[in-house]
Amino acid sequence: xxxxxxxxxxxxxxxxxxxxxxxxxxxxxxxxxxxxxxxxxxxxxxxxxxxxxxxxxxxxxxxxxxxxxxxxxxxxxxxxxxxxxxxxxxxxxxxxxxxxxxxxxxxxxxxxxxxxxxxxxxxxxxxxxxxxxxxxxx
Amino acid sequence: xxxxxxxxxxxxxxxxxxxxxxxxxxxxxxxxxxxxxxxxxxxxxxxxxxxxxxxxxxxxxxxxxxxxxxxxxxxxxxxxxxxxxxxxxxxxxxxxxxxxxxxxxxxxxxxxxxxxxxxxxxxxxxxxxxxxxxxxxxxxxxxxxxxxxxxxxxxxxxxxxxxxxxxxxxxxxxxxxxxxxxxxxxxxxxxxxxxxxxxxxxxxxxxxxxxxxxxxxxxxxxxxxxxxxxxxxxxxxxxxxxxxxxxxxxxxxxxxxxxxxxxxxxxxxxxxxxxxxxxxxxxxxxxxxxxxxxxxxxxxxxxxxxxxxxxxxxxxxxxxxxxxxxxxxxxxxxxxxxxxxxxxxxxxxxxxxxxxxxxxxxxxxxxxxxxxxxxxxxxxxxxxxx
Ligand SMILES: [Zn+2]
Numbered sequence: 361x362x363x364x365x366x367x368x369x370x371x372x373x374x375x376x377x378x379x380x381x382x383x384x385x386x387x388x389x390x391x392x393x394x395x396x397x398x399x400x401x402x403x404x405x406x407x408x409x410x411x412x413x414x415x416x417x418x419x420x421x422x423x424x425x426x427x428x429x430x431x432x433x434x435x436x437x438x439x440x441x442x443x444x445x446x447x448x449x450x451x452x453x454x455x456x457x458x459x460x461x462x463x464x465x466x467x468x469x470x471x472x473x474x475x476x477x478x479x480x481x482x483x484x485x486x487x488x489x490x491x492x493x494x495x496x497x498x
Numbered sequence: 499x500x501x502x503x504x505x506x507x508x509x510x511x512x513x514x515x516x517x518x519x520x521x522x523x524x525x526x527x528x529x530x531x532x533x534x535x536x537x538x539x540x541x542x543x544x545x546x547x548x549x550x551x552x553x554x555x556x557x558x559x560x561x562x563x564x565x566x567x568x569x570x571x572x573x574x575x576x577x578x579x580x581x582x583x584x585x586x587x588x589x590x591x592x593x594x595x596x597x598x599x600x601x602x603x604x605x606x607x608x609x610x611x612x613x614x615x616x617x618x619x620x621x622x623x624x625x626x627x628x629x630x631x632x633x634x635x636x637x638x639x640x641x642x643x644x645x646x647x648x649x650x651x652x653x654x655x656x657x658x659x660x661x662x663x664x665x666x667x668x669x670x671x672x673x674x675x676x677x678x679x680x681x682x683x684x685x686x687x688x689x690x691x692x693x694x695x696x697x698x699x700x701x702x703x704x705x706x707x708x709x710x711x712x713x714x715x716x717x718x719x720x721x722x723x724x725x726x727x728x729x730x731x732x733x734x735x736x737x738x739x740x741x742x743x744x745x746x747x748x749x750x751x752x753x754x755x756x757x758x759x760x761x762x763x764x765x766x767x768x769x770x771x772x773x774x775x776x777x778x779x780x781x782x783x784x785x786x787x788x789x790x791x792x793x794x795x796x797x798x799x800x801x802x803x804x805x806x807x808x809x810x811x812x813x814x815x816x817x818x819x820x821x822x823x824x825x826x827x828x829x830x831x832x833x834x835x836x837x838x839x840x841x842x843x844x845x846x847x848x849x850x851x852x853x854x855x856x857x858x859x860x861x862x863x864x865x866x867x868x869x870x871x872x873x874x875x876x877x878x879x880x881x882x883x884x
Contacts, residue, residue, distance in 0.1 A: 365638060366627060366638050367638060368634040368635075369624060369627050369628060369633075370634070371628070371634070374632075374634050374635075378634065399754075400631070400634075400749060400752055402632075402748075406748040406749075428650050428651070428653045428756075429653055430646050430650050430703055430704070430705075432640060432643075432646055432701075432703075433699065433700050433701055433702065433703070434643075434701055434702070436642045436643040436646065437640055438623060439640075440640040445703075446640050448639055448640060450650060458754075459754070460752075460754035461635070462635055462636050462639055462641060464639050464640070470703075475653065475654065475657045492638055
């Protein structure tokens with residue numbers, strides 16, 4: 361069956377992130393002026409306003425810890441009705457704690473999810489071209 | 499802005515009916531609220547020369563409202579905004595009057611917040627994804643509801659400070675109790691016990707339906723003018739002692755640093771401008787789109803130190819008769835929801851002693867705080883006095 365959930369839309373600011381994700385690789389935007397990373401990416405640095413930005417690759421072995429989470433018992437968007445309850449987490453990246461990435465923690469018992477748990481990124485292929493970074497408990 | 503302390507006042511307040519299904523347009527509801535505010539102030543529509551509003555694209559324009567009040571104001575402005583906008587527009591009104599551009603300003607908010615368009619109903623998910631900054635990083639994961647975004651902040655804050663679900667429950671139970679004294683509260687007749695609260699199923703853990711504001715169809719209006727002109731009004735003026743606002747974190751829906759919220763920066767400026775301290779505040783309207791945001795703001799505005807705010811609410815301080823009676827009409831959790839404006843109307847009524855002789859009046863309250871909060875990004879707040 362075709363993928364029912366919303367698919368990430370690429371735009372001028374986020375395209376490098378999603379192009380990388382499609383190749384099963386994590387890329388994070390970095391400011392060339394103040395050298396801080398930022399996520400979500402944008403048209404300029406949200407810390408110092410500099411338009412000089414580049415992208416750093418963090419490859420396909422990405423680890424982190426759960427910074428915060430909710431358990432969603434209602435589908436607020438199409439496609440989630442068959443996957444309730446849904447765990448939505450913010451994950452703090454290992455080695456880059458200033459970056460938090462939102463994703464679902466899949467294949468787990470939602471009641472067992474706790475802040476501080478170790479997780480690993482994996483890429484869920486959602487159609488022939490696109491892949492969605494997701495998380496699993498380590 | 500220079501020292502505006504006590505030189506401006508709220509002289510009129512008004513509202514429309516509140517319901518789940520108004521069966522009418524935001525313009526019709528806004529006209530009702532505006533006429534009620536004019537009547538409260540004892541002013542004619544033609545005495546209004548500034549009209550301002552905020553919306554999230556869910557309302558009509560100030561131009562339309564002015565047109566059908568039969569007036570041609572010299573200044574109209576509509577801003578995109580949510581929960582901190584009431585305070586920001588009141589500050590704008592003070593600035594415009596101070597600059598001599600206008601004399602008396604009508605500020606309003608009208609929305610079919612229940613029967614109109616909102617997330618998950620009537621909106622295309624791709625449209626939401628594009629409309630929200632960073633939307634592609636949350637929408638594909640099913641995160642589209644404020645209950646999920648605020649829940650994410652709450653879970654982390656609870657983890658860091660030891661706030662429990664019972665503490666969230668105290669906020670809900672106390673505000674629902676206030677709504678039982680308010681015949682116009684939407685949830686009047688629906689009291690809530692802690693036991694019921696704890697047994698209610700989750701919408702988005704850690705929130706149940708009781709932790710979320712009652713989204714309704716409703717309009718509110720406020721009239722602001724100078725202290726001098728306030729003397730000619732029929733109502734008892736409520737003076738603005740201080741007002742402050744601030745932008746903070748870049749992504750409202752993607753808050754990754756819970757150690758700071760905009761209220762943390764607004765609070766010191768606010769108390770300085772008003773010349774009072776938290777201990778001087780006798781009544782409060784604290785923005786309550788979700789139960790948890792009340793707790794975080796009580797910390798930010800200095801009513802309880804970080805880590806002790808749970809004990810503060812558990813001790814009954816938010817109740818009428820407590821040390822800081824808060825959201826005494828039931829707040830957005832149980833009275834109604836107009837993105838913060840109904841809470842402003844209530845604090846004005848309390849400070850006027852409009853409920854004198856009833857169990858709704860906070861006795862002898864002279865100074866009150868009203869906060870607005872749209873998320874981690876923006877905050878506005880004001881201190882008012884009799
Ligand atoms: Zn920078």
